[in-house]
Amino acid sequence: MPRCVAPRIEGLDEVMIAEEQEEYLTICAALCRYETGEIGIITRWRLTEAERQRVMEGEDIYLNILTREKGQMPPLCLDVGLPPNWTKFRQEDGE
Numbered sequence: 001m002p003r004c005v006a007p008r009i010e011g012l013d014e015v016m017i018a019e020e021q022e023e024y025l026t027i028c029a030a031l032c033r034y035e036t037g038e039i040g041i042i043t044r045w046r047l048t049e050a051e052r053q054r055v056m057e058g059e060d061i062y063l064n065i066l067t068r069e070k071g072q073m074p075p076l077c078l079d080v081g082l083p084p085n086w087t088k089f090r091q092e093d094g095e
Contacts, residue, residue, distance in 0.1 A: 002045040004028065009042065009082065017041070040077075 004027040006014060012030040019026045030042045047055070055061065067073055 002047050002051060005044050005046045007042050007044045012042070042082075 004025070006028040007030040008014075009030045009032075012032055014028050014030050017027050017029050018024040027043055032040045032042055034040055061078075063076070063078060065073055065076065
């Protein structure tokens with residue numbers, strides 16, 4: 001299973017998510033603001049060598065999103081490399 005690693009993106013602050021929720025794994029994320037004003041939560045995932053080999057051989061990657069509402073899904077983006085068009089999130093923005 002891929003594991004979450006600290007994003008380490010220059011200029012972005014990192015936060016811990018689900019730190020107080022025992023039923024979930026705590027993950028480290030970076031906060032950013034897109035040019036549209038939307039706030040992004042960036043996580044970084046590392047594959048094992050065996051997983052990388054499976055992907056190179058054509059295996060697909062699946063993303064499972066938990067939701068409490070049937071049919072309700074938050075917007076998401078899955079990228080290879082850094083997401084485009086983001087700027088540094090500023091805490092003083094009040095978000």
